[in-house]
Amino acid sequence: MECQGKEKVQAYKIVFKDDNTGNENTVKSQEENPNAEGKDKQSIVEKKRKPFLVPVDKENNTDDLCSIIRKFIFKGEENMIILTGAGSSILSKEQKLEAKEKGIKGGKTMSELLECVKCCLGIEKGKDTGEQQLNKERCCSKKKEKNSYRLPQQIMDLFNTDKNLEEILSIVTNYVKVNEQLSSATDEVEKCRKFIKEVKKLIKRECTLKYDKDVFKHGEFLSKILSVRSQKNERLKIFTANYDTLFEQAASKEKIIVIDGFSYTEPRSFEDSFFDYDFVVRDNVRKLAEPVLVDSVIHLYKLHGSIDWFYSREDDEANNSKGGHKDTNRIRVTKGGRNSNADTDDFVMIYPATAKFEQTFTHPFFELYSRFMAELKKKNTVLIVIGFSFGDEHIKNAIYNAMKQNRSLKLVIVDPCILDTKQKEGECENSNELASNFRFLENLYEHELSRVLLVQSTFADFVNILHGEDSST
Known part of the structure; x- marks a missing residue:
């Protein structure tokens, strides 16, 4: 299959080489110490080495780049996590022209x-x-x-x-x-x-955006990922820091069921346990020991809330304590059913401010973040980060620590400015160094960096190369 958009995509691995220029970094690596015995034989050695970004297709032709990326993502994968930031909603120049003709705005x-x-x-x-x-x-x-x-x-x-x-x-x-x-x-x-x-x-x-499949790539992205993955894999899980509802609208267009932690009765209220539910084919449940799962189902976790989430204070008619009294101040999170004139105090959104870390530990954000942490610990997991700047320290630290603790976790970072750049008229001018927001990766051990792939690409161009052909071989 032709690899569309390959000329707009580049992928890199981080490697370290001995360097005597005096500008090198101190890098820790695990090596065997010939003078040590027993447990001390494997020791941590500090070396003066300089990080280099090496294109993965350096010794291959460009047609191989797409298959290299796809194999890295899908081979041996049992659990896939997607983490997206603003970059997945921002339009490229080509997309902006299409959007302008249709009167649609981007992120x-x-x-x-x-x-x-x-x-x-x-x-x-x-x-x-x-x-x-x-x-x-x-x-x-x-x-x-x-x-x-x-x-x-x-x-x-x-x-x-x-x-x-x-x-x-x-x-x-x-x-x-x-x-x-x-x-x-x-x-x-x-x-x-x-x-x-x-x-x-x-x-x-x-952040109130209208989805159009000819402008945004969310629907195509979900469909391509789901077409490659087996039913034996865990459900695809999308974690997003975005407030917009592009993934929800795209899933609806593609007839994909979304499990988002909200009930399926009105008013739709959030309950963490709903993520543990699933959709099965009912006719086969009684006949088979193991039920057949419905195709095209994803989990969606909105780490910073959503434009259609609201706090709601409701009387709880049920006896919620041994004393049997009614809690008149119970705060619930509901979805939809409120207009744009609602008070900002009722918006369930973590706004850009230093207090966002504290808000992460409040309802419902703590439950969502806990799910993210748990997924990172699972065996044979691949985490694809798209358009996320790593500005949230707690999320960045969670990923960094998971890379050190989970030896089967693979990390793919997709961003149009992987290399350190100078912004000029909205475009990236590349240097030969890693962009500052990704430099925390340089603190990983070399064997941990072997599980990291950096893809310099927009979200749209990345979707174009995700055909999945021969990805599992």
């Missing part, structure tokens, strides 16, 4: 979201226009309001620095919290609180 990077916020504030990139106000008439919102309000000057000044949206939101949020603790309920504090709500609404709005 935004954090820097693009920051520009949207700046637009709302009337701040031009790199300089202050002097307007110094949140003017909703100029905001990227479809619904325009007439009123505007001023923000404290020290907050406005943050937008003229090199701070990203996550850092700015963290500072503003902490500013409000500190003043609340000091019982300093000033007008400025209230304006900052209102600003936070507006940014949350903006993020939710910009």
